Amino acid sequence: MKFTFITAICALALTLGVMDARAAELDEKKAKIIWDKYCAFCHGEDAKARTTIARKVNAADLTSEKIQRKFGDNREELMEIISKGLSKRDKNIMKPLKEKLKKEEIENLALYVLKLSSKDQKKDK
Ligand code: HEC
Numbered sequence: 001m002k003f004t005f006i007t008a009i010c011a012l013a014l015t016l017g018v019m020d021a022r023a024a025e026l027d028e029k030k031a032k033i034i035w036d037k038y039c040a041f042c043h044g045e046d047a048k049a050r051t052t053i054a055r056k057v058n059a060a061d062l063t064s065e066k067i068q069r070k071f072g073d074n075r076e077e078l079m080e081i082i083s084k085g086l087s088k089r090d091k092n093i094m095k096p097l098k099e100k101l102k103k104e105e106i107e108n109l110a111l112y113v114l115k116l117s118s119k120d121q122k123k124d125k
Contacts, residue, residue, distance in 0.1 A: 024107065031112035034105055038097060047116050057093070067117040078110035 036045065044051040047062040060067060071078055083106055085096035097106065 024111075026111040026115060027108055028112065028115075030105070031108045034101065034109050035112060038100075039109075042094075047113070062113055063116045065117075067113075068119065071114060071117065073114055073118075075107060075110040075114060078113055079106050082106050082109055 035047075039047075042054055042057050042059045043049050043062055044054045044059075049055070049059040049061040053059075081094070082101075083096060083098040085092065086094040101109070
């Protein structure tokens, strides 16, 4: 009886562990929907900041090496920026999204941005 109980706990822990790992994996489809809704307006659909508005607001090219160098695979920092927004010299550039998006959505979006700037992505092209 005791043995079964322990086995059940282990199985549960294992399942939760697997679920947790899966939650932190990029779901590109979902990320793209959020990207299009909240980010593409300024950064361009391809994130390369080549649109008229992107040039006007001077948005960052998120596929650039500069971004890769800055964030590497540091999703925490990106999540922070997405959650809190970005302002410079008292000018609001990006609105905070922590009220609009769930934490998982913010994390997923961060993973998406990291993939955009990753070198692997560039090799595919
Ligand atoms: C209102 C226009 C606008 C929107 C919308 C916008 N951005 Fe930006 N973003 C900018 C501008 C402008 C910059 C360049 C800021 C600077 O001068 O460093 C920037 C920079 C960034 C950077 C680089 C920050 C850094 O520290 O170098 C990231 C990452 C980023 N944006 C991600 C996003 C994501 C993800 C979204 C969608 C949730 C988004 N942006 C939506 C205008 C925007």
